[in-house]
Amino acid sequence: MMVKSYEEINAKxxxxxxxxxxxxxVAEMGRTATPAEIVEKVDVVTTATFGAMCSSGAIINFGHAxxxxxxxxxxxxxxxVYEGLAAVDGYIGATACDPDHPEYGGAHVIxxxxxxxTLELEAWGKGTDCYPRKHIKTTISLDTVNEVYLFNxxxxxxxxxxxxxxxxxxIHTYMGTLLPGLRNATYSTSGELSPLLNDPEMRTIGxxxxxxxxxxxxxxxxxxxxxxxSKPVNTHGIPVGNARTIAVIxxxxxxxxxxxxxxxxxxxGTTLFMGIAxxxxxxxxxIARRVTIRDDQIETAILDYGSPGTPRLGQTTYAQxxxxxxxxxxxxxxxxxxxxxxxxxxxADLLRQQLLAGTFEITRPVEMFPAxxxxxxxxxxxxxxxx
Amino acid sequence: xxxxxxxxNFPPDSGDKPLSYHLVRDYDIRINxxxxxxxxxxxxSLLLELQGTAANLEKGIAYLTSHDVEVEPLxxxxxxxxxxxxxxGNCVAVCFAGALTMTAPDWKLHFDKSQCxxxxxxxxxxxxxxxxINFQ
Numbered sequence: 001m002m003v004k005s006y007e008e009i010n011a012k013x014x015x016x017x018x019x020x021x022x023x024x025x026v027a028e029m030g031r032t033a034t035p036a037e038i039v040e041k042v043d044v045v046t047t048a049t050f051g052a053m054c055s056s057g058a059i060i061n062f063g064h065a066x067x068x069x070x071x072x073x074x075x076x077x078x079x080x081v082y083e084g085l086a087a088v089d090g091y092i093g094a095t096a097c098d099p100d101h102p103e104y105g106g107a108h109v110i111x112x113x114x115x116x117x118t119l120e121l122e123a124w125g126k127g128t129d130c131y132p133r134k135h136i137k138t139t140i141s142l143d144t145v146n147e148v149y150l151f152n153x154x155x156x157x158x159x160x161x162x163x164x165x166x167x168x169x170x171i172h173t174y175m176g177t178l179l180p181g182l183r184n185a186t187y188s189t190s191g192e193l194s195p196l197l198n199d200p201e202m203r204t205i206g207x208x209x210x211x212x213x214x215x216x217x218x219x220x221x222x223x224x225x226x227x228x229x230s231k232p233v234n235t236h237g238i239p240v241g242n243a244r245t246i247a248v249i250x251x252x253x254x255x256x257x258x259x260x261x262x263x264x265x266x267x268x269g270t271t272l273f274m275g276i277a278x279x280x281x282x283x284x285x286x287i288a289r290r291v292t293i294r295d296d297q298i299e300t301a302i303l304d305y306g307s308p309g310t311p312r313l314g315q316t317t318y319a320q321x322x323x324x325x326x327x328x329x330x331x332x333x334x335x336x337x338x339x340x341x342x343x344x345x346x347x348a349d350l351l352r353q354q355l356l357a358g359t360f361e362i363t364r365p366v367e368m369f370p371a372x373x374x375x376x377x378x379x380x381x382x383x384x385x386x387x
Numbered sequence: 388x389x390x391x392x393x394x395x396n397f398p399p400d401s402g403d404k405p406l407s408y409h410l411v412r413d414y415d416i417r418i419n420x421x422x423x424x425x426x427x428x429x430x431x432s433l434l435l436e437l438q439g440t441a442a443n444l445e446k447g448i449a450y451l452t453s454h455d456v457e458v459e460p461l462x463x464x465x466x467x468x469x470x471x472x473x474x475x476g477n478c479v480a481v482c483f484a485g486a487l488t489m490t491a492p493d494w495k496l497h498f499d500k501s502q503c504x505x506x507x508x509x510x511x512x513x514x515x516x517x518x519x520i521n522f523q
Contacts, residue, residue, distance in 0.1 A: 050473070052514070103516075176477045177512045186480050261473050263514030271514075273473060324490065336480035340473050341494040 002039045003284045006364040009043045013358055018043040020355045022348040023280075023291060027192045030292025038288035044355055044362060045291040047195040048212075048277035048347035051188055051339030052174065052263060055154035055225060056272045057093035058110050058252055061146040062121065064088055065138070070131035071123035076109050076140070083123075087131055091151075094262075094272035105270025107262035110150070113142050114214075115257050148252045150213060154224035156276050158196030158244040159231075159300050160188040162316060162335075164328060167306035172267035176338045178305055185302065185326055185333045190344040191295045191318035195278040196244050198291045200237050204280050206365025211248065212277035212351050215259035217360070218250025220278075223369045230374040236297040237290070240315055244369070248276065259347060275343055277351040281362050295319040302328055390438040392421070392461040392501060394522060395451065397431035406451060407435075414447040415439055421504045424522070432522050434461065434505045462500040466519040472496050473515065481508035 012018035019042050021029065026045050029038065062071070064087070074081035074090050078098045081090040096106035112119055118139045127134045142148065163175035164185040171178050176186045189197065199205050209220040224245025231239035259275030282288050296319035303310040316326045321335045354360035410416045422434035437444055448458050474496050479489045486502035487509060489495065503520075510518045 051475075176480045177508065179481065179483065183483060184480050186476070261515070263475075264516070265477075265514055266511040273475065273514075322491065334483070336489065337476035337494075338480065340475045342474040345494075 001285055002036065004039065004043070004282065006281060006283075006362055009281050010361045012043055013355055013361060016356070016358065018355065020044045020046060020352045022345070022352060023047045023193045023198050023293075024345070024348070026291050027294045030289075030294070035285040035288035035292070038292065039282055039285055042282050042288070045198060045280045045282060046277060046348040046351040046355070047193055047198045047280060048275070048344040048351065049156055049190045049194050049339065050259065050273060050275040050343035050347060051190075052265070052271040053152060053155045053274040054095050054174065054271045056150060056152035056274055057091055057096075057106060058113075058148055058150050059085075060090050060092065060148045062088045062090065062140060063144070063146050065133065065136055067133045068131050069123060069133035069136050070125040070128055071136075072126060073124040075122045077104065077112070077119050079104065079106055079109050081106075095269050097270055102269060103264045105262070105264070107270045107272035110252065110272065111257065111260060111262040113145075113148060114252055114255055114260060116142055142253055150218070150248070150250050150252055150255075151221075152213075152248050152274065154226060154245045155248050155274055156195050156224070156246050156278075157189065157242045158194075158200065159239050159298070160242045161300055162187045162302040162321065162326070163305045164302055164313065164333065165306035166304045166313070166329075169306075171306050172265070173305050174265055174268050174271065175305060176336070177266060180306075182328055182331050182333050185321075185328065185335045186338045187300070187318070187321045187335060188337065188339045189318075190339060190341055191298055191322070192293055193341070193344050193348060195276065195280075196246070197238060197293060197298055199280050199287070200233070200239065200290060200293075202244060202369050203287060203290075204283065204365070205246065205278060206368040208363055208366035209278065210360070210363045211250075211279075212259075212275070212347060212354075212360075213248050213250030214252070214255030214275055215347070215350065216250055216254035216256065218248055220246045220365075221249050222247040223373070226375060227369065227373050228375050229370070229372055234297075234299045236293060238293065238298050240299050241301040259343065273340070275347045277347040279351060279355060279360070279362050295322055302326070388438060389441055389444065390436060391444070392434060392436045392503070393448070394459050394461055394464050394505070395431075395433040395435060396457040396523065397425075397433070398455045399428055399430060404454060406454060406456065409450065410437070410447045414443045414450065416443055416447045422506075422522070430523065434522070461503060461505070464521045465500050465503060467498055468517040469496075469498075471515055471517055475514065478509040478513050478518065481512045
């Protein structure tokens with residue numbers, strides 16, 4: 001049985017002899033080729049996704065003013081920035097907003113910075129001996145700040161459920177607007193192109209994996225929050241429903257506005273569409289088999305977002321979702337994605353170009369993610385006082 | 388025979404004339420009312436699909452215009468900033484009329500304005516606010 005090392009694959013990438021396919025291409029190849037043949041022929045498979053990832057945000061260092069201020073309350077274009085980090089460090093989350101202007105949030109600040117716009121920074125402090133200043137109002141841009149890098153605690157969910165609404169009223173969710181009476185269903189991941197669905201047990205993705213984040217070089221730095229290995233898997237080894245996640249880091253100054261987009265989801269709030277591409281080295285037959293996964297083999301749960309506890313109404317495949325309709329409770333329901341496959345394909349191609357050009361090398365993770373992890377829910381230990 | 392959708396805006400004092408009756412009887416135009424908002428004494432707005440010969444449609448529209456009704460082809464009232472679209476699909480999800488579609492092979496958004504029924508659900512559903520529809 002053929003086994004390849006990271007070093008061997010990188011040597012082939014450097015010498016221009018490597019074969020790199022997108023996950024969609026290798027899925028087609030897998031219809032006729034055996035895993036043994038695929039290990040021999042293919043060195044790296046590129047995967048990608050472009051979708052709303054609410055758990056995203058940026059760390060910014062504004063630089064010190066003269067006289068200096070210990071920023072204890074910070075606003076950028078009116079959006080609150082987390083201030084509990086030293087004097088001039090801040091963290092702006094994608095979903096942060098001024099409640100009076102809910103349509104412009106942290107995601108929009110991040111996008112405006114990336115696009116080179118000038119933004120208004122206002123900060124307040126109590127004034128200390130070493131930081132005497134109490135207030136500052138000025139402007140910043142991508143060029144004026146010292147560092148600005150995305151640190152996204154939970155991105156690239158491994159699979160995600162289908163959202164549907166059985167109630168009689170129209171509802172607004174992060175999975176889009178759901179029409180009453182099972183009249184539409186929405187789904188999110190890029191299916192057979194999706195990073196964590198092509199390496200379902202995370203054999204090649206771990207701490208230190210180099211990726212493309214927002215079109216620029218970035219890294220996987222930790223398991224994402226709500227990382228969950230305990231979801232039931234189907235016969236193809238795919239978790240049915242949302243399971244593993246990754247935490248990622250990348251320099252905003254190097255990213256492209258083509259692969260990062262602020263959004264406002266009606267009556268929900270702001271979020272950030274993130275583009276992520278991850279290379280998967282075809283090290284052995286097991287990985288070769290995993291990367292050939294097709295939309296008709298990836299299943300996910302259908303949940304009723306209109307009812308308390310989001311009850312499960314069944315499951316379906318991505319091939320069925322992509323066909324334009326699914327059948328739920330005997331009813332034919334129209335489907336639509338809420339994540340961009342067109343953008344994900346662009347990213348998978350971009351990563352392939354960089355791999356083939358020898359400008360992007362694959363990385364062996366410094367450490368693998370936990371093999372076992374499940375979720376806890378928040379328990380209420382105190383009952384609220386009755387008025 | 389051609390079939391085309393128009394938005395009609397009525398002035399405050401035109402609510403009492405049977406204009407659509409004349410379109411049918413005098414110009415042999417088949418009308419299909421897809422959306423109507425009538426506020427007596429204030430304004431009225433209609434989305435009509437008109438079907439007839441080109442000559443009759445032209446005469447029918449001239450007849451409406453002569454009665455101070457503003458008539459504009461539907462597509463002129465819809466603005467969509469296509470160049471900013473990320474092809475996410477949020478608008479497709481709500482478009483029960485089938486005007487907004489996204490399918491294989493390219494999975495890019497396709498907007499067939501002639502299928503629009505001005506439900507306006509896409510306006511708030513688009514996370515980038517790329518749609519603007521003027522019905523009034």
